[in-house]
Amino acid sequence: MLGKLDFLWDSWLDKASCVAVMVIFVTIGVMLYTHQPEVSANTTTDRSSANINNRFILKRSPAVEKALAQTAKLYEAKKYNETIALAGKILQMDKKEPFAYLYLARAYRKQGNLAQGVANYSQAIKLHPDFVDKRSEDFLGRNKKELKPYVDRAITISRRKEFRSKPNYKKILKHIYYLQRRMAGGCE
Amino acid sequence: MKLPTPKFFDKIPGLNWSIIISGIIFGVIGVLLVTAGNPKHTGICISCFMEGIAGSIGLHNNPRMMYIRPEIIGFILGAFIISLLSKDFRPSGGSSPVIRFVLGFLTIVGSAMFIGCPVKMLYRFSAGDLTALAAIAGLIAGVWVGVLFMREGSYLGDENPVNKLNGWIIPLCAVLLLVFVVLKPSFISQSTRGPGAVFAPLWISLAAGLILGGLTQRSRFCVVGSLRNFILANDKSLLIGLILMIVAAIVASVLTGQFHLGMYDQPGSHLSHGWSFMGMFLTGFASVILGGCPYRQLILAGEGNTDSGVATLGMLAAAALVHDWALASSTAGPTFNGKIAVLGGIAFCFILAMTSRE
Numbered sequence: 417m418l419g420k421l422d423f424l425w426d427s428w429l430d431k432a433s434c435v436a437v438m439v440i441f442v443t444i445g446v447m448l449y450t451h452q453p454e455v456s457a458n459t460t461t462d463r464s465s466a467n468i469n470n471r472f473i474l475k476r477s478p479a480v481e482k483a484l485a486q487t488a489k490l491y492e493a494k495k496y497n498e499t500i501a502l503a504g505k506i507l508q509m510d511k512k513e514p515f516a517y518l519y520l521a522r523a524y525r526k527q528g529n530l531a532q533g534v535a536n537y538s539q540a541i542k543l544h545p546d547f548v549d550k551r552s553e554d555f556l557g558r559n560k561k562e563l564k565p566y567v568d569r570a571i572t573i574s575r576r577k578e579f580r581s582k583p584n585y586k587k588i589l590k591h592i593y594y595l596q597r598r599m600a601g602g603c604e
Numbered sequence: 605m606k607l608p609t610p611k612f613f614d615k616i617p618g619l620n621w622s623i624i625i626s627g628i629i630f631g632v633i634g635v636l637l638v639t640a641g642n643p644k645h646t647g648i649c650i651s652c653f654m655e656g657i658a659g660s661i662g663l664h665n666n667p668r669m670m671y672i673r674p675e676i677i678g679f680i681l682g683a684f685i686i687s688l689l690s691k692d693f694r695p696s697g698g699s700s701p702v703i704r705f706v707l708g709f710l711t712i713v714g715s716a717m718f719i720g721c722p723v724k725m726l727y728r729f730s731a732g733d734l735t736a737l738a739a740i741a742g743l744i745a746g747v748w749v750g751v752l753f754m755r756e757g758s759y760l761g762d763e764n765p766v767n768k769l770n771g772w773i774i775p776l777c778a779v780l781l782l783v784f785v786v787l788k789p790s791f792i793s794q795s796t797r798g799p800g801a802v803f804a805p806l807w808i809s810l811a812a813g814l815i816l817g818g819l820t821q822r823s824r825f826c827v828v829g830s831l832r833n834f835i836l837a838n839d840k841s842l843l844i845g846l847i848l849m850i851v852a853a854i855v856a857s858v859l860t861g862q863f864h865l866g867m868y869d870q871p872g873s874h875l876s877h878g879w880s881f882m883g884m885f886l887t888g889f890a891s892v893i894l895g896g897c898p899y900r901q902l903i904l905a906g907e908g909n910t911d912s913g914v915a916t917l918g919m920l921a922a923a924a925l926v927h928d929w930a931l932a933s934s935t936a937g938p939t940f941n942g943k944i945a946v947l948g949g950i951a952f953c954f955i956l957a958m959t960s961r962e
Contacts, residue, residue: 429752433954440951444944451940541936593868593875597935602872603646603719603799 480510487519499523514544530566534591567595620841622823627845629819631852633812634727637675639860640804644871645731648675648816649724650898651715654923655932656800657781660793663924668798672785674806676902678813680778683821683906685814692821695771697910700760703956704911708918709925710890710949711898716922716932717883717946718742719872722827722897725884726846728873730853732865735873735880742881746888747831753893753957754836760893760960763911771908774916778906782810799872821907825849826900828891872935879938882946889953893960 476484483506490499500523506516517540525533570592573579582588634647646652652669659670687693715721718739720728725743729736784792785806795801803809819825823845830842857863867875874880891897894915896904901919904912926932931942 427756429756430958433958437951437954440947440954444947444951447940447944447947538936594936596869597871597873600869600871600873601644601799601802602870602935603643603649603652603724603802 476513477509480506480513483509484513484515484519487516491519491523494526496523496526512543514540517543530563530570534595538591538594563595563599567592567599571596620823622819623825623841623845624848626816626819626823626825627848628852630816630825630845631730631849631854632856633816634723635730635853635856635860635862637804637809637812638862640808641802642804642809643799643802644862645728645733646720646724646799646872647727648899649727650676650721650902650919651712651923652720652724652799654712654898654919655716655927656795658920658924659795659800659927661784662791662793663920664927666927667793667800668795669800669927670793670795671800671803672781672792673803674782674785674809675813675816677778677782677785678810678815679817679820679899679902680775680906681782682814682817682819683903684775684778684817684908686818686821687907690822693771693908695766695768695908695910696763697766697770697913698761699763699911700960701911701914703760703960704894704915705918705921706952707890707894707956708898708901708915709922710952711887711894711901711915712919712922713926713931713942713945713949714883714886714888714890715898716926717886717938717942718880719874719933721899722884722887722891723899726827726850727853728870730850730863731857732863733870733873734865734867735870735875735877738877738880739884742884743828743888744831745881746885746890747828747892748835749885750889750892750953750957751832751835754832757961758893758957763909766910768908770910770913773910774905774913817903817906820899821903826896828888828897829895829900831888832892874933874935874937876933876937879933879943879946882950883933883938886946886949886953889950889957893953893957 483502487499487502487506490502499519503516503520503523506513510516517536521533521535521537521540524530524536574585574589574592579585630648637647638644643652653673653676655664655666655669656671656673657676658664659666660672684693711721715724718725720739722743725736725739729740788794804812824842825845826842827846830846833839833841834843854863864870887897891900894901894912896912898919901912901915905916926942929941929945930939931945933939933942
């Protein structure tokens with residue numbers, strides 16, 4: 417029945433390769449079926465804008481869009497408590513809004529709450545990895561000097577025996593290691 | 605004039621001083637470029653540099669990856685000049701060009717999964733980054749599978765001599781890029797932050813590229829080629845160059861204070877080792893079918909091989925689309941799209957290798 421495709425079964429290599437290809441296709445199928453896109457982002461051609469929201473068009477409700485613009489203004493005005501409150505309200509409207517988490521991360525960090533800053537930043541990455549991790553400047557550049565002592569301290573604490581018994585130990589460690597890698601720089 | 609060689613090297617057929625010198629200089633220059641200003645662990649990286657060029661000429665919109673890397677220009681022009689002088693410049697082509705475009709594309713997709721091409725993988729390892737070990741294993745596995753198919757007769761077809769102008773196109777494109785770097789016309793973008801804003805001085809980068817391009821044109825230095833020749837024919841000549849490159853890079857990293865052994869706190873890395881393995885497996889597999897790693901494709905394109913020129917264009921297209929389609933990994937790890945692309949690429953390589961028997 418295979419006719420001209422008989423050669424595919426000539427050797428063990430062909431048989432193994434056919435199995436490998438089938439496994440790959442099944443894996444891709446399962447991955448696509450189980451994957452739920454968190455956000456749908458369409459890039460625009462605007463590369464000049466300094467406003468991060470302008471570079472991506474996310475499918476947002478007008479209310480969220482308006483609240484987000486207000487959050488940005490509050491953050492720029494250094495009103496971090498208000499920023500946190502409004503970002504929290506946005507997440508009540510849409511719990512998958514990455515920029516709400518991003519502003520939460522920034523505001524908490526500015527208040528000196530690094531743990532909350534990193535946790536919210538990680539959530540933003542999870543929701544929008546292409547934009548947030550590669551294109552934002554959080555935890556990079558000038559922030560690096562300010563944050564390095566905290567991260568070094570966190571690493572030291574994480575090595576203590578008593579810390580290992582804490583709940584969420586692995587999750588916290590993952591955040592710390594991520595931050596450490598990001599601050600290390602490099603080309604990505 | 606033939607240079608005298610120590611007796612030890614006489615025992616290894618095909619080994620010559622050019623591969624020894626190339627290996628050592630390659631290792632040292634890559635580390636020194638970081639000292640001169642390139643991003644950490646990225647003295648030379650074909651995928652990162654191609655991404656920078658793609659962004660700079662407007663093919664993607666990641667503002668952190670926009671810079672025309674003079675090293676790439678140097679590799680092509682160094683190989684071009686030396687091949688002209690040594691009468692090695694022989695324009696040829698016509699061996700499955702479209703497939704080569706796709707394979708060139710896939711080498712960069714695999715590299716973007718790991719965050720670095722095979723050359724950068726070795727620099728990362730030499731600087732103590734143990735996350736590169738998974739990628740090294742993946743590259744060796746990919747080359748090994750490719751060699752299995754080569755033994756069974758997989759082949760993309762013969763190259764034929766072509767009109768000389770064909771061979772000049774890629775070097776002329778490199779000259780055009782050099783003009784862009786020097787004159788900085790308004791349509792060329794330049795990162796003001798991120799890795800694209802971190803670079804060695806222009807003339808140092810260009811000189812490094814020219815030296816390495818010329819040297820490796822003579823020595824045939826190739827990361828994938830050295831592994832392939834060793835697995836296929838137990839030929840150690842290129843592998844010696846590769847080992848010397850790693851040793852030289854380790855020594856240079858230690859001397860310049862760049863060596864930091866460990867799995868964590870490594871620049872431009874992630875901890876998804878399985879995907880690093882798969883990414884480099886794809887790069888190794890695709891490179892064996894192509895006949896050389898991404899670096900080697902640039903050198904071959906410089907000496908007039910239009911098939912490698914087409915692969916280079918595929919690499920450039922991929923360098924743009926890994927950003928536009930969110931295929932490239934970051935320190936946070938691989939993306940979903942990247943995982944699908946790598947798996948699809950591996951399936952493509954298997955099907956291609958099975959169906960391209962002579």
